[in-house]
Amino acid sequence: QVQLAESGGGVVQPGGSLKLFCVVSGGTFSGHGMGWFRQAPGKDREFVARMRWNTGSTYYADSVKGRFTISRDSAKNTVYLQMNSLLPEDTAVYYCAAIETLAVWLKGEYNYWGQGTQVTVSS
Numbered sequence: 001q002v003q004l005a006e007s008g009g010g011v012v013q014p015g016g017s018l019k020l021f022c023v024v025s026g027g028t029f030s031g032h033g034m035g036w037f038r039q040a041p042g043k044d045r046e047f048v049a050r051m052r053w054n055t056g057s058t059y060y061a062d063s064v065k066g067r068f069t070i071s072r073d074s075a076k077n078t079v080y081l082q083m084n085s086l087l088p089e090d091t092a093v094y095y096c097a098a099i100e101t102l103a104v105w106l107k108g109e110y111n112y113w114g115q116g117t118q119v120t121v122s123s
């Protein structure tokens with residue numbers, strides 16, 4: 001069974017940076033891509049970024065474009081989310097999610113989800 005484990009969350013001041021990690025373990029996940037989502041208190045979960053393995057293409061929500069960067073280290077089975085110039089509205093629980101196949105990618109769906117890591121941006 002494929003498992004995803006996020007880490008790297010914490011408390012940071014506005015304008016600061018954090019780097020989130022998502023380690024993929026278990027099963028035989030070859031994968032088509034991975035993504036990051038977030039959910040703030042009282043709000044729906046929203047898309048943040050995703051990356052397609054075979055092309056290296058990346059996609060971002062408008063709200064984080066130019067500030068956040070998704071990347072991967074395939075040797076470490078790890079996906080990263082580098083977050084710069086953080087704003088109070090970036091406060092949320094951040095989740096990583098994995099995509100098994102092209103078919104799932106094209107639907108905009110995800111096969112596996114992590115448990116989340118809290119990011120709080122506050123002075």
